[in-house]
Amino acid sequence: MVQNIDWNKLTFHYTEPDYVVRAACKDGKWEEPYATTDKTITLHVAATGLQYGQQVFEGLKAFRGADGRVRIFRMTENAHRMIHSAQGLMMTPPPADLFCRAVRLALTKNIDFLPPYETGATLYFRPVLIATTPEIAVTPGKDCELIVIPSPIGAYFPGKFHCTPFIVERHIDRAAPFGTGIWKVGGNYGSSFRATETAHAQGFDCMFTDAKTHKYIDECSAANFIGIKQLTGSDGKQVIEYLTPRSTAILPSITNDSLMTLAREMGMKVTRRHIRVEELADMQEAAACGTACVISPIGRIYDPDKSKTYSFGEKPGPVMTRLFNALQDIQYGRAEDRHGWTEIIEL
Numbered sequence: 001m002v003q004n005i006d007w008n009k010l011t012f013h014y015t016e017p018d019y020v021v022r023a024a025c026k027d028g029k030w031e032e033p034y035a036t037t038d039k040t041i042t043l044h045v046a047a048t049g050l051q052y053g054q055q056v057f058e059g060l061k062a063f064r065g066a067d068g069r070v071r072i073f074r075m076t077e078n079a080h081r082m083i084h085s086a087q088g089l090m091m092t093p094p095p096a097d098l099f100c101r102a103v104r105l106a107l108t109k110n111i112d113f114l115p116p117y118e119t120g121a122t123l124y125f126r127p128v129l130i131a132t133t134p135e136i137a138v139t140p141g142k143d144c145e146l147i148v149i150p151s152p153i154g155a156y157f158p159g160k161f162h163c164t165p166f167i168v169e170r171h172i173d174r175a176a177p178f179g180t181g182i183w184k185v186g187g188n189y190g191s192s193f194r195a196t197e198t199a200h201a202q203g204f205d206c207m208f209t210d211a212k213t214h215k216y217i218d219e220c221s222a223a224n225f226i227g228i229k230q231l232t233g234s235d236g237k238q239v240i241e242y243l244t245p246r247s248t249a250i251l252p253s254i255t256n257d258s259l260m261t262l263a264r265e266m267g268m269k270v271t272r273r274h275i276r277v278e279e280l281a282d283m284q285e286a287a288a289c290g291t292a293c294v295i296s297p298i299g300r301i302y303d304p305d306k307s308k309t310y311s312f313g314e315k316p317g318p319v320m321t322r323l324f325n326a327l328q329d330i331q332y333g334r335a336e337d338r339h340g341w342t343e344i345i346e347l
């Protein structure tokens with residue numbers, strides 16, 4: 001019940017909305033998404049989504065803006081990423097326009113769950129695609145169901161924008177090179193729990209390294225990595241470099257893509273390449289980025305195998321702060337959306 005929600009107490013945990021939105025695909029034909037209050041599904045016991053992990057998902061947000069208008073951020077990008085993820089697992093992808101209609105319907109049917117602007121809380125959508133075809137043979141099922149689950153979530157930084165510590169992981173891999181890491185496959189997250197829970201127990205978040213050599217930075221838990229380096233150009237001028245890993249095992253973050261665009265516009269040099277863990281020593285700022293946090297600045301990174309700590313200061317640095325504010329200003333309608341990243345939903 002929306003009346004019972006204290007927007008300021010919300011965290012990134014599930015809060016039950018009134019409606020979820022569903023659409024099934026049978027024999028290649030998608031039905032039109034519909035809203036239902038039923039939060040359970042009836043799934044055949046032999047569904048390939050259960051047997052073989054044919055399941056992919058997405059994550060995106062709607063914001064109530066400073067001007068009172070409601071915006072969804074880069075929904076079409078999420079639709080396309082779900083299509084790639086589904087293709088990766090040989091599932092039937094939902095057309096992008098059907099995905100977007102489902103998310104819009106989930107928003108309008110649950111509009112009372114969209115938190116007020118002042119709270120910094122948002123309405124998060126978790127679209128899930130699961131293969132429903134009954135099968136015992138190890139073959140992909142083609143029938144599937146798309147379910148959009150909305151949940152209001154709290155401001156990621158309710159007090160103030162702050163730093164978190166990370167620990168370098170070389171003994172448990174999240175995803176293999178050329179494996180499923182580039183897709184948002186549920187199994188990638190289940191397989192990362194052992195590492196992330198071990199890190200949490202020691203007071204850290206987990207920084208995954210590449211599964212082949214364990215020399216390069218892959219991802220920061222369920223977020224991309226960004227490092228900031230101050231460089232001196234050939235003309236003696238100072239240049240800020242925005243560094244982010246190139247890897248065949250990491251999810252192409254829509255937040256990272258947006259931040260790279262903003263960084264270029266701010267005059268930074270944006271570089272995507274393999275980043276050795278030791279290079280952290282040359283960076284002035286580091287952060288994780290993703291839909292949930294936008295930017296989560298990193299205070300220090302501990303490398304237990306080398307008994308070394310890389311420190312970036314206890315407070316978020318100026319570059320991360322500027323990037324964070326620039327993207328949030330677009331999401332909350334405080335700055336002009338020159339890239340057409342937000343869709344305004346007329347209610």
Ligand SMILES: Cc1ncc(COP(=O)(O)O)c(C=O)c1O
Binds near residue numbers: 221224290
């Ligand atoms: C593994 C992983 N990397 C990166 C991201 C960040 O992606 P995005 O910015 O699209 O939320 C996410 C979250 O979706 C993720 O799960």
